[in-house]
Amino acid sequence: MAKTIVPFGPQHPVLPEPLQLKLVMEDEKIVEAIPAIGYVHRGLEKLTELKEFTQNVFVVERICGICSFQHAMAYCQGIESIMNIQVPDRGRYLRVIWAELHRIHSHLLWLGLLADAFGFESLFMQVWRDREKIMDIMEETAGSRVIISANTIGGTRRDISKEMLSKIVGVVDEIKADLNRVESVFFNDYTVKQRLVGVGVLSKDKAYELGAVGPMARASGIKQDLRMTGYAAYGELDFEPVVETDGDCYARTLVRLKEVYQSIDLVKQAVAKIPEGETFAPCKGNPDGETISRVEQPRGEVLYYIRANGTKNLERLRVRTPTFANIPTLLHMLPGSQLADVPVIILTIDPCISCTER
Amino acid sequence: MIENLIEISKDELLGEVQKAKYEGYRFVTASCADTGTGIIDVTYHFDKDLALRNYRIKVGKEDEISSISGIYFCAVLVENEMKELFGLNIANIAIDYGGHMLLADVDFNAPLTRSQIVIEQRGGK
Numbered sequence: 001m002a003k004t005i006v007p008f009g010p011q012h013p014v015l016p017e018p019l020q021l022k023l024v025m026e027d028e029k030i031v032e033a034i035p036a037i038g039y040v041h042r043g044l045e046k047l048t049e050l051k052e053f054t055q056n057v058f059v060v061e062r063i064c065g066i067c068s069f070q071h072a073m074a075y076c077q078g079i080e081s082i083m084n085i086q087v088p089d090r091g092r093y094l095r096v097i098w099a100e101l102h103r104i105h106s107h108l109l110w111l112g113l114l115a116d117a118f119g120f121e122s123l124f125m126q127v128w129r130d131r132e133k134i135m136d137i138m139e140e141t142a143g144s145r146v147i148i149s150a151n152t153i154g155g156t157r158r159d160i161s162k163e164m165l166s167k168i169v170g171v172v173d174e175i176k177a178d179l180n181r182v183e184s185v186f187f188n189d190y191t192v193k194q195r196l197v198g199v200g201v202l203s204k205d206k207a208y209e210l211g212a213v214g215p216m217a218r219a220s221g222i223k224q225d226l227r228m229t230g231y232a233a234y235g236e237l238d239f240e241p242v243v244e245t246d247g248d249c250y251a252r253t254l255v256r257l258k259e260v261y262q263s264i265d266l267v268k269q270a271v272a273k274i275p276e277g278e279t280f281a282p283c284k285g286n287p288d289g290e291t292i293s294r295v296e297q298p299r300g301e302v303l304y305y306i307r308a309n310g311t312k313n314l315e316r317l318r319v320r321t322p323t324f325a326n327i328p329t330l331l332h333m334l335p336g337s338q339l340a341d342v343p344v345i346i347l348t349i350d351p352c353i354s355c356t357e358r
Numbered sequence: 359m360i361e362n363l364i365e366i367s368k369d370e371l372l373g374e375v376q377k378a379k380y381e382g383y384r385f386v387t388a389s390c391a392d393t394g395t396g397i398i399d400v401t402y403h404f405d406k407d408l409a410l411r412n413y414r415i416k417v418g419k420e421d422e423i424s425s426i427s428g429i430y431f432c433a434v435l436v437e438n439e440m441k442e443l444f445g446l447n448i449a450n451i452a453i454d455y456g457g458h459m460l461l462a463d464v465d466f467n468a469p470l471t472r473s474q475i476v477i478e479q480r481g482g483k
Contacts, residue, residue, distance in 0.1 A: 290360055301386070
């Protein structure tokens, strides 16, 4: 049968950011997929060598809006490890609260985009309405909706009052109640299951071999979540990763939906246990040495490699983002699929091109 | 200080990476750092049970190193990135973008190295 190459992207309704896949097709079936990136590469890693290490907190936040807090957190944890800075307990708990709020709004954003991708507009609107409540909390606690700049080297530059913490618990409870009403659509709706079950299957072995991270790996049965290492205050909270075993688009949806509930629980645990005290420890001098810092972002593991030489400028800052690790899985999942399933399969890796094109 | 950092020669790279795969390690990524002395430190990061193992090789700017994408296919993107952004000469990458994954003809060569900017652009322009 004759083969046709269909360029999917870089501009496509399902892709908010530019990514291209060259799809080699036989009729409607994909036989090969080759990714093309680099449309919007910004060279931020080079920029971090030119800025002072304290300014880089604001640079790395701009790698990605959706997981900006975790980018800054990974960077700050790396510098703190080089400079032996002990973050005060309250700062560690505040980091968990903001990080989990970011995970909730990232997953809700994704669930809405997924519903939109398969044409379920009312579901998309229901989910995004709840996401707005988190964005309002961000604004109220940090003065900005997306890039909140709450992290600093040594802890957090802002505190959250007792009244606000109570309000946050109330809001996440509201979101939980709202999600309880729509979850049955994701879990049981005929149309949703037709579009997701058995589509884009990634086995456990293949996911591990291809270096999948985050919900991609966990939906294929790999119990891998960096929060298990106990960074920030995670070691003092009850936490067990959400794992599914089917490895298809439906399993990835279930993992993210269940992780919203898990994040709500983690926020409530952190609010209940947060101690009084300072939110940051002062940072004196310049970093000298190298380290690796890893954090679990909504899309999976992010790795920061930092090399410093005792001056204000870093010698090297390298960032491996989760989408960069998950793109190779597409090369395995897409061959054998139908063209109509491509948007949904691509979406279930939760692609973040601004992360990839840092 | 990086824990579990093992310095190896570039000739030992494939053997050690094969061993890591046999032992059940996941390939995380590789990082380059230009030392400013004509040597680039390339560190390969592997993970098993949330603990990292790191192999480091020192590569001269004229040296050729082997691709590990024959062992870990998922290394293709990062190897193309290292090839373009640091000018590394990596042989036999499973999908080689020929220097055009991130860079266009008009971009400078190896923009993340410490070398001074030379007014010479790709594509002979």
